[in-house]
Amino acid sequence: MTAPHDLPEEDEALAAEVALGLLTGAEAAEAERRMASEPAFRAAVAAWQERLAPLAGEVPEVAPPPRVARALEARLSPRGPRTTGLFGRLERLRGPVSGALAAAVVLALALLALAPFLGPPRPAPLGATLVAGAGELRFEARYDAAAGRLVVTRAAGPPPAQGQAHELWLIAPDAAPVSLGLIGEAGLAVAYPEPPEGWTLAVSLEPAGGSPTGAPTGPVLAAAPLTRL
Amino acid sequence: MADREEIEALIARVALGDRAAFRALYAATSAKLNGLLIRILKDEAEAEDVLQDVYVKIWHNAGRYAANGLSPMTWLITLARNAAIDRLRARPRPPGEPPADTADPAPGPEAAAIAAGEARRIAACLGELAPERAAAVRGAYLDGLSYEALARRHGVPLNTMRTWLRRSLIRLRECLSR
Numbered sequence: 001m002t003a004p005h006d007l008p009e010e011d012e013a014l015a016a017e018v019a020l021g022l023l024t025g026a027e028a029a030e031a032e033r034r035m036a037s038e039p040a041f042r043a044a045v046a047a048w049q050e051r052l053a054p055l056a057g058e059v060p061e062v063a064p065p066p067r068v069a070r071a072l073e074a075r076l077s078p079r080g081p082r083t084t085g086l087f088g089r090l091e092r093l094r095g096p097v098s099g100a101l102a103a104a105v106v107l108a109l110a111l112l113a114l115a116p117f118l119g120p121p122r123p124a125p126l127g128a129t130l131v132a133g134a135g136e137l138r139f140e141a142r143y144d145a146a147a148g149r150l151v152v153t154r155a156a157g158p159p160p161a162q163g164q165a166h167e168l169w170l171i172a173p174d175a176a177p178v179s180l181g182l183i184g185e186a187g188l189a190v191a192y193p194e195p196p197e198g199w200t201l202a203v204s205l206e207p208a209g210g211s212p213t214g215a216p217t218g219p220v221l222a223a224a225p226l227t228r229l
Numbered sequence: 230m231a232d233r234e235e236i237e238a239l240i241a242r243v244a245l246g247d248r249a250a251f252r253a254l255y256a257a258t259s260a261k262l263n264g265l266l267i268r269i270l271k272d273e274a275e276a277e278d279v280l281q282d283v284y285v286k287i288w289h290n291a292g293r294y295a296a297n298g299l300s301p302m303t304w305l306i307t308l309a310r311n312a313a314i315d316r317l318r319a320r321p322r323p324p325g326e327p328p329a330d331t332a333d334p335a336p337g338p339e340a341a342a343i344a345a346g347e348a349r350r351i352a353a354c355l356g357e358l359a360p361e362r363a364a365a366v367r368g369a370y371l372d373g374l375s376y377e378a379l380a381r382r383h384g385v386p387l388n389t390m391r392t393w394l395r396r397s398l399i400r401l402r403e404c405l406s407r
Contacts, residue, residue: 012402013395019307020369021314022376022394046298048398051405053303055370056310057348059268061260068263068277069255075281076251076288165296181292191246209296 007044015041019048036217039163039207126194127229128201130222132157137221139166139183141201142229143194150180152201153187163208169216171200171223182210200225236301244291251288258302259284262309269313269373279316283309314373354404362397369394
């Protein structure tokens with residue numbers, strides 16, 4: 001094992017208890033908090049998961065009945081590769097032209113070219129512009145109804161610092177934020193049913209790899225409601 | 230069983246929404262995860278249910294796998310085990326009745342089973358502990374037992390069990406790092 005040995009034994013034992021799922025109540029909550037804020041503790045828990053996982057090899061394998069695979073096929077919505085079609089080409093256009101501008105140009109050209117063949121007008125696309133502070137960081141979000149995908153790009157501002165990530169959240173009224181994924185250098189395209197107008201998109205700053213808890217743990221950098229554009 | 234690189238490559242393709250890769254990953258790993266879920270939950274129907282949830286999670290979270298620092302099988306096993314533990318702890322239990330606990334407290338034939346490399350190593354290190362302490366570690370990991378259930382199974386007070394287990398785990402770590 002190559003685990004770092006810089007944690008006190010007490011913390012090592014605690015990390016093992018987290019990995020085993022033995023903590024309850026306040027102790028479990030405190031450990032969650034430490035997982036979110038202390039990379040060394042998070043790494044210790046991961047090392048314990050790694051150490052203990054071979055025990056699963058002591059259990060005989062049992063092939064699940066075929067109905068499980070069938071049920072899964074039905075449950076998973078179809079999802080295309082992240083970089084195909086219009087938005088894939090768009091991503092390769094990045095460079096001097098900002099992503100949002102390129103998106104607008106390519107979309108306009110595509111719509112012009114397709115206009116004669118399009119049926120009745122569709123409702124205006126759903127989208128949002130998420131701006132942090134005075135505009136030093138800006139994310140553009142568009143819902144691609146044809147592909148059933150939400151596409152988000154960082155249109156202005158620097159990437160997150162080393163070891164950090166921009167995580168996108170969708171927030172329904174009176175509901176907890178749901179993570180849609182990390183906005184990487186090429187943006188984020190995520191298969192998702194069309195959200196209603198008025199739901200909120202937010203971007204938070206998280207550790208690399210995203211929030212370890214499933215809820216935002218870092219500051220919310222920008223948020224905006226989805227509207228018809 | 231596919232090897233580590235193959236599983237890793239499949240997860241990377243699943244992250245891109247590759248359904249064929251998802252089916253291949255399921256074919257390569259579902260028997261192992263299902264076996265573990267049955268062991269923890271002691272209920273095949275419930276294990277099936279949780280197995281589905283686990284693979285839905287894999288489908289949606291594969292993009293995050295590379296960042297979590299775990300080996301691919303550990304990631305899959307941990308997802309499955311955590312889902313099973315959540316299910317176990319949420320089970321309603323009539324007051325006073327002990328939790329489902331049908332496993333042999335002694336290190337039964339499974340411990341002696343010839344397992345692959347890594348499994349053999351951890352089995353050897355558990356073999357250096359007193360038998361009832363090794364059984365407690367296995368009970369926590371493979372049966373998902375809580376401290377309360379472990380204390381009951383071994384007939385010791387809860388705090389004693391906790392002290393035991395923590396010491397055992399630290400010794401296990403020392404042995405594995407040798």
